[in-house]
Amino acid sequence: MRVAGIKARWVVRVALFAIWLGPLLGLLCTPRSSNTDSFVYWQLRVPRVTTGLLVGASLGLAGAVTQALFRNPLATPSTTGTLAGATLGALLALVWGAGAASLGLPAIALSAFVGALLTSAIVLGAAASGRLRTQDILLIGIAVTLAASSAATVLEDIADTPALVAASRWSLGHLSQVGYGQIRIAGPILAVCWLILLSQARALQILVLGEDVAHSRGLNVRKARVISLSVCSLAVAVAVAWCGPIAFVGLIVPALVRLAFGANQRVVLPGSLVTGAALLTLCDALGQLISTRHEVPVGVVTAALGAPALVALIVLRNNS
């Protein structure tokens, strides 16, 4: 038993080490153009890898915080309504024919951002009331997700074909079409979000032991929930508005880190930040390497790798 446990831990550590090399792959090997002059390098590869790092780090960290907050390995930004709200927002923008730039951001991104914040606000309101148990808040998140998804389905039904194509392209998740302009806007916002979330490690560490116990040990549970959940939603909203709802990163990254390095939040949070950044860049590089003619969207790669990885992880964990 113990031998198997240590083995599983080392298997995951080696896998994590491989993932951490992802950004290098993205910088060195992605084609798109056979010439590797400095224009391609600085105007295509570097911003794209930077985007992958920023978005991946945010999704990985948000996943870890959400899991700790809800004391549930299945809790991710997908189950707290954030991603569904972003999707609904993006669809709304597409269906109303918006494509024009406003406030320097494309309308789709802005609308997705607003949608993500609105649905998160419902869940956040439930958390802030202070009367609901953790599991109830998670259920409300799932209800919001379902409601937003069905609203999105109605929109898809009334949308015309070009809007639908654009919507489906957005919803696959991709890191292309990002330049330094967007990085300059989103980068600082995300960095501040990370710092705030990382500073919550101590609070989350006692929150995972149970909210009543956390309260009795001096934690203002309601305040910790509101800070973590709102900053998490903000980070995910920015990331998703930018690149589409990229699934599985928030789910698989914290699970990997926990299996490799234990459940201590002071390790899980920074570990998920780093691993999320590396994993998304790696998946994006793979998406470009799989086919040089038609690149595979990164969201498809994360889902294609994430699903089997998750199953493998569960098997590994049960063996240890």
Place this chain on the structure above:
Amino acid sequence: MTQLDIQGLVVSRGSRLILDNITLRVERLERVAVIGPNGAGKTTLMRAILGLLPTDSGSILLDGFPTLKLTPLERAAKVAWLPQQALAEEPISAIEYIRAARFRFGEGDLAARNAALSALKMVGADKWANRLITQLSGGEQQRVALAALFTQEASLLLADEPANHLDPAQQASVWRLLARAAMSSSIIVITHDINLVPLLGDLSKTRVVALNQGRIAFDLVANDSSLPDRLRELYGIEMQEYGDGGQRVILPKVSSGCPV
């Protein structure tokens, strides 16, 4: 200043009265064992003291401050809690678990680690410092939970059935550790086993408070000679005192059939 001063406390859930006009004072360094049938409101009383539930009427003062008016940090300095099934199913090491109980101090890494280690030493569990709490046996887990209780350094300790489900040796060591903590803190212990109470120390300085259907049924010094009679009233079965001058035990009477 009285450690804990509860006056006319009423707590209800829906239309059901859980605590009905409880008045209880605990002085500094006092030891109190709380007994009573299942559902009598013992755990609810602890949760009310911790400010974990709204009260209908009455007041709970910790060091003279209403518990619900205190911030969680202020309250954590005054009262610490060992709940039933204390340990979570979170695979973290014993030392990390105990460090988390130092939250209120907001201290540096090294200080927290040293404090956690000395708490583990105190309960004789320092050799498990780096083991995962999920891999410890029931008795080991309860020692780690006790170390977390002590390391919060609160002036009032609440322990809810701390020796439940443990073998007799582990039960005795849990109670002895509580007795040691009782030298520097006031302590309230919920228990179903009245015969473990002597392990807390001098019986003449320990109180037994019985709850029944949300009311205080009696509040006696632990060596009071009427205790067996009062226990019979409390549980509704014949209780008999056994033993002589040395150690007395009170048990359900074997001969008179217990109601099934």
